Amino acid sequence: MTQVRLHVxxxxxxxxxxxIAISTFSTFDxxxxxxxxxxxxxxFSLLYYHLRVNSRRGSTSIEYGINYSVSLVLxxxxxxxxxxxxVYRLAGYLYKKKTKTDEPGxxxxxFYNVGSxxxxxxxxxxxxxxxxPWFDGNLIAFWLLVFLLIAVTAVLSDLFLLGVFSLLGDIRTRADVTAFLKERSILDMAxxxxxxxxxLLLLEQRNWTAIIGLFVLNYLVSQSYLVKAQIAQDKHDRDKYEHMAYTDFLTGLHNRAYMEMKMKELEKTREPIGIVVADIDKFKTINDTYNHSVGDRVIQHFAAALKESxxxxxxxxxxxxxxxxxxxxxxxxxxCLALVEELRRQVERDTVEAEFRDETKHIAYTASFGLYFFTEQEDVPIEKGYIYADQLLLESKQHGRNRVTASAGQRRKSAQPPN
Incomplete structure (x- = not known):
């Protein structure tokens, strides 16, 4: 039914x-x-056709581009x-059909474009x-009049589009209307x-060289803008996909792939680094006692504590x-050792709030840590230092959990909670 009303x-x-066309035919020269x-x-409108930018609002696609209809109608x-x-809209429709780039509707x-x-x-x-008659003969007044005409067409254009969006349900509230109207750019109107x-001035002077020059200039500017916009969009897409590839979706932290990439960069610095591997104690028990959703909340809590430090x-x-x-x-x-030990105590003190069976549970948990201090004198790669830290974590697990086992050269220390 919505589509029927929209088509009507x-x-x-x-x-x-x-x-309008029939009633004004007699005035057509x-x-x-x-x-x-x-x-x-x-x-030139057909040459510009591929430079038009499509923007979607809900289920509707809107085309934006340079429009010369005001000068033409005058x-x-x-x-x-x-x-x-x-003729222009028919040519555009046939072009999209031929290139198979047309959308449904x-x-x-x-028909909408022609009518509006x-x-x-x-x-x-x-x-x-x-x-x-009131603006004629004054150049400043002429430009004010032209801007007024563009404003009139812009207002009508927005009203027609609001009608479409209202029928489709893409705009429902005053806030939606206000947000849509704010999208209108004064700079674009200028x-x-x-x-x-x-x-219009060049047409009245029959200055064809300048007319074609203006069209060509606008084409080149639009083409340049499109290329820059595409480059910016490509960079945005690359950054987004890179972020997705290197980000852990649950915690928002970097993932292992990012860590391994950055480890190679850190190794080149030959700087002292405290490598810490941390693990939540008896995490499987938390999942088995509650559920995986609660387990995820515990992981997020632990990640936040690490990030804060x-x-x-x-x-x-x-x-x-x-x-x-x-x-x-x-x-x-x-x-490094003091920082990790404070982390261990903080995790032991805190509890995690999580919803379980329509109740808010306060879940306590602990974590174990392995710290290996990688110095610039190390003869082993930093990947080996990471393995050492992982082995130290294993020692913390084997010796009762909820502790820090650390090593730097010959120094080794195991810190555990007091009895």
């Missing part, structure tokens, strides 16, 4: 455009000059604009005819005003299921 709405706009102007507009009249839009969208642009352009045409105003230049990653690895930079062995 769009076809009503198109029918109004047809009636069917001379070679008029068709030459329309031919130039058709040519020169050829409403019937000329209808003829231009009908592309045909009805062409002709109505907008006709409104601008009659406002121009009405106000021209650019459209300048292009259409300058084209880390500095911006440290490397922190989730290296396994309930296992995490820290590379503490710019600290002495004693400082």
């Amino acid at each position: 709405y769009i076809l009503s706009l198109f029918l109004i455009a047809v009636l 069917a001379t070679s000059l008029t068709f030459r102007v329309m031919g130039v507009y058709w040519l 020169f050829t009249g409403p019937f000329g604009l209808f003829l231009f839009e009908a 592309e045909g009805i969208q062409a 642009f002709v109505i907008q352009g006709t409104a601008a045409y009659y406002v121009y005819q009405w106000l021209l 650019k459209t005003s300048f292009s259409n105003g300058l084209l 880390a500095r911006s230049d440290d490397l922190l990653a989730r290296s396994g299921g309930e296992e995490f690895t820290m590379f503490l930079r710019g600290r002495s062995y004693e400082t």
Whole structure:
């Protein structure tokens, strides 16, 4: 039913455009000059076609691009604009069909574009005819008038689109309407005003060299903008996928792949690094006693505690299921040991709030740590230092859990909670 109402709405706009064209046919100046102007507009509009930017709002696709309909309607009249839009939109529809880039509803969208642009352009045409006697002869007043015409078409365009979005349910509240209207750019309106105003002046002077030059200049600027926008989008996509590839979805920390990549960079620095491997004690028991959702909350809590103790230049990653690895930079062995021991005590003191069977549970847990202090004098790669830290973690587990086992060269220390 929604689609039926939408089609009735769009076809009503198109029918109004047809009636406008019929009623203004007698004023259409069917001379070679008029068709030459329309031919130039058709040519460059079709060249610009691939530069149009598509934006989606809900289930609707909106095309944005440079529009010259105001200057055209002021020169050829409403019937000329209808003829231009009908041919242009039909050509665009056939192009998309041929290249198989058309979307569902592309045909009805062409009717909408013809109807809406002709109505907008006709409104601008009659406002121009009405106000021209007061603005004529003053260059500043002329540009203000052109901007006013662009504002009129922009308001009508937004109203027509709001009708579409309302029928589709993509806009439901005043807040939605306000957000949509705020998307209108004054800078874009100024650019459209300048292009259409300058084209109108050049058309009145029959300055074809300047007219074609303006179209070519706008084409080059639009092409350059599109290339830059595509480069920016590609970079954004690469950054997003890289972030996804190197980020643990549950904790938001780096994952093991990122850790292994950065370990190679850290090794080149030949700086002293405290390598910490940490693991939640008896994590399987937590999952078995409650459920995996509660287990995830415990992992997130532990990750947050580790992150809070880390500095911006440290490397922190989730290296396994309930296992995490820290590379503490710019600290002495004693400082690293004190930091890890404080972490162990903090985890032991804290509890995790989690929902289980419609109740809020406060879950206590502990963690074990292995710390290996990797110095610049080490003859082994940093990957080996990570293995040493993992072995020290295993010792903490074997000796009762909830403790820190640390090593730096010949020094070895096992810290455990007091009895």
